[in-house]
Amino acid sequence: MDDAVTPSLEVAGLAFAYPDGQQALFGVDFTVARGERVALLGPNGAGKTTLVLHLNGILTAGAGTVTVAGLPVGKRHMAEIRRRVGIVFQDPDDQLFMPTVREDVAFGPAAAGMKGAELEQRVRTALESVGMADFADRPPHHLSFGQRRRVAVATVLAMEPEILVLDEPSSNLDPASRRELADILRSLDVTVLMVTHDLPYALELCPRALILSEGVIAADGKTGELLSDDALMRAHRLELPFGFDPRSVTMGA
Amino acid sequence: MGAGHAHRLYRHGHSPVHALPPHTKLAAVFAFVVVVVSTPREAMWAFGLYAALLACVAYTARVPAGFLLRRLLIEVPFVAFAVLMPFVAEGDQVTVLGVQLSVNGLWGAWNVLAKGTLGVAASVLLAATTELRELLLGLQRLKLPPLLVQIASFMIRYGDVITDEMRRMRIARESRGFEARGIRHWGVLAKSAGALFIRSYERGERVHLAMVSRGYTGSMPVIDEVTASRAQWSYALALPCAALVVCLLGWTL
Secondary structure, three states: OOOOOOOOEEEEEEEEEOOOOOEEEEEEEEEEOOOOEEEEEOOOOOOHHHHHHHHOOOOOOOEEEEEEOOEEOOHHHHHHHHHHEEEEOOOHHHHOOOOOHHHHHHHHHHHOOOOHHHHHHHHHHHHHHOOOHHHOOOOHHHOOHHHHHHHHHHHHHOOOOOEEEEEOOOOOOOHHHHHHHHHHHHHOOOEEEEEEOOHHHHHHHOOEEEEEEOOEEEEEEEHHHHHHOHHHHHHOOOOOOOOOOHHHOOOOO | OOOOOOOOOOOOOOOHHHHOOHHHHHHHHHHHHHHHHOOOOOOHHHHHHHHHHHHHHHHHOOOOHHHHHHHHHHHHHHHHHHHHHHHHOOOOEEEEOOEEEEHHHHHHHHHHHHHHHHHHHHHHHHHHHOOHHHHHHHHHHOOOOHHHHHHHHHHHHHHHHHHHHHHHHHHHHHHOOOOOOOHHHHHHHHHHHHHHHHHHHHHHHHHHHHHHHOOOOOOOOOOOOOOOOHHHHHHHHHHHHHHHHHHHHHHHO
16 A cells, blocks of 8 residues: 555644634644554543544644544545545444444445445444454344443445544453453554553553653653653643552563 | 344344345335235134235244244233223124123234234344344434434343443442432432433443544445345245235235
């Protein structure tokens, strides 16, 4: 497809104010290279979700640009942008709106005009990659929360996105589901931007992290180094869980 | 299709009636009801024949009589009105067991009762042999306005989610010592209903966001195309055609 040099995601000078005048983003700049897994950290109310909604053009910036694999986000390429940017929302009940898992996963590709055997194949591949192929004909509300979150990831994977954006992927998951999801995310060959305040999870999955605080990128670096910087963490209301020391964690790869 | 979404009304089976495509069944039931309603009420034998036709369908569908009769009880509140008619209608009177009854009223009651029962029986058979999900596909195939089909589809998907939310709110109320006793507590219940409405409304917005993110532009993509062969159509339409013959006889005899 594209060459490896074009970054998956490029955000430049992004500023946004809600219609009521409340400013949420004050010039955000960052780049995510192809194949990277990056965590976007920030306290509640830092503008994380607002930023996410800019990535596929649901919200449009007052100033600045978002570019996905070389394609600027804007009215002209909206359909293509939404195919390239796969957002997994926080509540899987919001994301899974079709009567069965299979139809839900098929929704995105079908909306893009795919049908027949090709569509079936796409659905099967996506469900297999999250280990949910056996649940294709189940209605979403008969699944456990962890299973629903995995199906939500599959609904987005079915669109073969350039970048996978996860909004608080670990929220409400028990430790086993959390680990299962981590294994799945590690096994995927796709660029990931993970929005979270679950710091150990970010450290586990993402070599690089950004800190979004008060509408700007306050720090950008290796996740382990950022989490070990006490002053930085305190300044942005980020706290590690009790007893967790990022320096003591040895990362595999 | 999967066995997951089994509604209470649905009776799982593999009969020839179960196997018919949903839109042919919908069309057949609709045509049958129209024919029944347009039969003159004086042709009492015709209604007997209609009932026999439905019994044949039930036999082919392997729906037991007891199941069918129990489901028919749903009709009771609606026909209570019919029972009153002989007592209140004007016109010629007859005396049955010492009670003055109106002849017109008796015919009216018979009319409502017979046609209503046949209509409900046909619908119960349809519901017992067709899954909800399939019914929606059938309606979509019959070119019902897509908005209506979408609303029905969301109702199925989110009915349980909202019931669950309602249950959690009730538990939260009761955990704080609230018990609905009498009219003074209705205010609290009304406020809960209002809160539930707002929560559901907000969920609707989030669901819409998730849909738009996956390329929704106003119409649902067709994922499962239902088709019917000529043989299946003629098999399904055997019921209304037989009924039509009975109806025509009813008018001419």
